[in-house]
Amino acid sequence: MIPMVGVISVRHWARSRSFKLWIPLFLLWLVLLPIAILALPVLLVVCLIARLNPWEVIATFWGILTSLHDTHIEVDNRDALVLIRIL
């Protein structure tokens, strides 16, 4: 499943202020899809030059995209807590 939403949350401990940003990634994919289709011939040429199997390249990139789901990165120090989640 491709990630649909990204969440960035920052909490400042000193100022007791926090914000949470929900990024609708599905809109990004909708924008990138036509670009990806247009870039496909370029990718095929690059694969031919580099002697790579284009299907394998596409499958690998698709695998990376779909496996981003459920990634969680959290950094907490004295000043702030930063949380990045991909849902």
Add this chain to the structure above:
Amino acid sequence: MNEHRRQILEMLSAGKITADEAERLLAALERSGSSSTNDVSGTPRAAKMKYLRVLVDSDNGGNPHQGPVKVNIRVPMQLLRAGVRLAGLIPPQAREHVNTALREKGIPFDLSQIKPDNLEELIDHLNDLSIDVDSSNRHGYGSEKVTVKVFCE
């Protein structure tokens, strides 16, 4: 495994052990089962693992300007597997450049050796790795203790 579980239940039904003791024994049995490479169904442990967790806990040696830092990272195993496949796609010429650059940095690592099978083996053996780093703080606030824990779940 099922044999041990049955023995515990038999002891419980015979009144040789209490329900509390049986619960503790079953929990211990489950723990020992989960730490082995394969489970009851014979599924490799690596196949069941969903995430790689990296926890970093640093106290910064009492530095009043920085304070403790905690890092909590959860990376899906599928992302690691996809990354390994991506490493396999690097053209040989580029791979040689990367290997040379790594060697220059003092990391004698061959990218061509990264294979999905190696990753599964690594996950199998990565039960609970804990690294304690004790270093003197660069700001002169005493020693800095950093604990890095890497495990799969």
